[in-house]
Amino acid sequence: MSHVGYVLGLADDALIAAQRLGEWCSRAPEMEEDIALANIALDQLGVARMLLTYAGELEGRGRTEDDLAYLRCEHEFRNVRLVELDNGDFAVTMAKLLFLSVYQRLLYDRSIGAGDERIAAVAAKARKESAYHVDHSSRWVVRLGDGTEESHRRMQAAVDLVWPHTHQLFEVDPVVHALGVAGVVVDPSTLRPAWLAAVDAVLAEATLTRPGDGTAIEAPAGRGVHTAALAKLLAEMQVLHRAHPGARW
C-alpha cells in the first residue's frame, strides 16, 4: 500500500462509516439518538472530505473529493470491511461504532505527532470529535450489555458478529510499516494493545464476553477486498452523481 493508499484508507473508513450511520436518520430508536447518529455521521463525513481532498492531491491526477467518493468502483475503495457491514439491529451499530471509534481515536491521537502534517492537522481536529463517539458508543454498549436479559443477549450477539472484522484494522502492510518506522504516519498494526485495553474495559463494565482471538478470524485479505454489502451501499451513495455527472447542489 502506498502513502496515497494509506490516506485513502483513513478517508474511506470515515466515508463509509458516515454513509452507514446516515442510514439511521429518521429510523433511530428515539429522537435524541437520531440526532446523535446523524451528528456522528457528519463528523465522519467531514474527516472523509478533508482526507479525500488530500489523497487526490497526493495522487497528482487531478481527482477531487467528489471524483474519489462518487466515481470509484467497489474494489477501489480502501475501507475496512467493518464499516461497510449492514447496520443490523441497534446493538450491531453500537458494536461497530465502539470498535471503530476507539481505533480512530488512537490513530488520530498518535497522528498528531507524525511527520505527515496534513494528516496531523486533520487528526488534531478529529480526535476531539472521536472522543465523543467513543463516549457515546461506550455508554450504549454498557447500557445494553448490563441491561435486561434480552438487551444483554443481543449486545453479546452483536459483539460476536462484529468481532472477527476488527482484526483487519490492525493488519500489517509492509509499506505502511516502513512509513510508520520512518515516522511519517501511524502504523495501525501497532495500535492493537491499546485498542484492546480500551475495548476490554468497556466490555467488562457491560458484563460482555470478548470473543477469543482464535475464533472465527476472517481470512486475511487486504483493503480493497469487500463483502457484498459495499456494492449496495455504493449503488445508493453514487446513484445521483452517476445518473447526472457533474450535478451540483
Next chain:
Amino acid sequence: MTLFDVVAAVKDPELRVLNVAELGILRDVTVDGDAVTVTITPTYSGCPAMDLIRSDIESALHDAGVARVDVRTVLDPPWSTDMITAEGKAKLAAAGIAPPGPMPGSVFVPLSVRCPRCGSPATEQLSRFGSTACKSLWRCTACLEPFDAVKAL
C-alpha cells in the same frame, strides 16, 4: 469600517447571535491591491455551515467593493470553544444558549452547565448531541426550561 470589520461582521448561520470573529473562526484578512484573502477555520470537521459562511464572506466583501476574494480554510491550530470570545459567550448566554466551559484538558469529563435562563446549576443533560454538531441538549431542573448548550471542544 475596515475590510477586517466587514468580514468580522458576518454572522454564523447556526449560532445567529455570533459573528465569525466572536466565534473564533476568523484567522486572518489580508489585502493586496484589489484582492482580499480571508482565512477561516472550521468548528467541526463536518460543519455544514462552512460553505455558507464562505459565500457570506464573499458577498460581504463584494458589497464593500472588493473585486477579488479568496476564502481559504486552515485546520491548524484546530478550533476550540476556548476561542469563542468573552463577548461571544455573553451573547450566547443572553440568547438562551449555555456557553461552553473551558476545555477539560486531555481527560474527558462532562462538566455541569448553568441554566442560561435562571442561572441555576441544577441542570441535567438530555442528549449529548443537539440541533447542530456544536451543541448538546439540556434541561434545568429548577425552572424546568430545556436549553441548548455549546459543547466544550
